[in-house]
Amino acid sequence: xxxxKVNKILFCIVLILSFSCDRYKKYxxxxxxxxKVWKAKDSVLFKVDIEDISKPHHVFLNVRxxxxxxxxxxxxxxxxxxxxxxxxxxxxxxxxxxxxxxWLGEGFTDVRxxxxxxxxxxxxxxxxxxxxxxxxxxxxxxxVEGIPELLGITDVGLRIEESKK
Numbered sequence: 001x002x003x004x005k006v007n008k009i010l011f012c013i014v015l016i017l018s019f020s021c022d023r024y025k026k027y028x029x030x031x032x033x034x035x036k037v038w039k040a041k042d043s044v045l046f047k048v049d050i051e052d053i054s055k056p057h058h059v060f061l062n063v064r065x066x067x068x069x070x071x072x073x074x075x076x077x078x079x080x081x082x083x084x085x086x087x088x089x090x091x092x093x094x095x096x097x098x099x100x101x102x103w104l105g106e107g108f109t110d111v112r113x114x115x116x117x118x119x120x121x122x123x124x125x126x127x128x129x130x131x132x133x134x135x136x137x138x139x140x141x142x143x144v145e146g147i148p149e150l151l152g153i154t155d156v157g158l159r160i161e162e163s164k165k
Contacts, residue, residue, distance in 0.1 A: 024164060026057065030157035036066060038136045038153040040146045043079075046132045046158040050124045055162055059119035061134060062157035065096065065103075067110035069152025072097045075137040078118060083128025091137060092118070111154065121163050132158050 022028075027048050038044075063074065074096050080088045094116045097103050105114035124130070134156060138147040 024161040025159070026052075026162055027158065027160040029159075030062065030064070030155045032155050033153055036068060036152060036154045038150040038156070040136060040138075040148050040150070043133045043135050044156040045134075048130050048132065048158070048160065049128070050130055050160075051127055052162075053124045053127055056121040056123045057119070058117065058161045058163055059122060059132075060157075060159040060161070061092075061094075061116045061118045062155075062159055063094070063096075063114045063116060063153060064155035064157075065105075065112050065114065065152050066154055067152070069096065069150075071138065072101075075139070077135040077137045079131075079133040079135075081131040081133070083126055083130065092116075115159070118158075 027046075029046060031044050031046075033044075061076065061078075072095065074094045076092045076094070078090050078092055082088070094114070095104060096112075096114065103112050105112035107113055118132075136147075136150045136153070138150050139145070140147065
């Protein structure tokens, strides 16, 4: 076997390993939204079993958008229910585009992947099943009623990673 062929094989192995190794990932799941619409009345729910409470974790809300998404920001109501049934609720705001209208996140086409911090360096207080529930809370300026159908959200995901401290 020639040296060039061995180098190509080694390069392919290193490339595959670098993309497949994700040793900090503890949970990663997406839900695809029907017709690329996030309805205000519909929540996105994730149930996650947490066993390791000794280390801090980063929890991300992953939002995939396409060119139908027409807002600079995204408002989300989060609801985390601990195994002991304690509920922690918050309203979150995420920037989806910069001040010049350039979309944030990653992507090569009209689809953008946004990895948004939900909890940073969070130490889960107890083991067991956690419920993470998210609602879109978008409103047009000056209006009290929310947007009933938010277009351009293709997928919503939750990712939990062990903090790399």
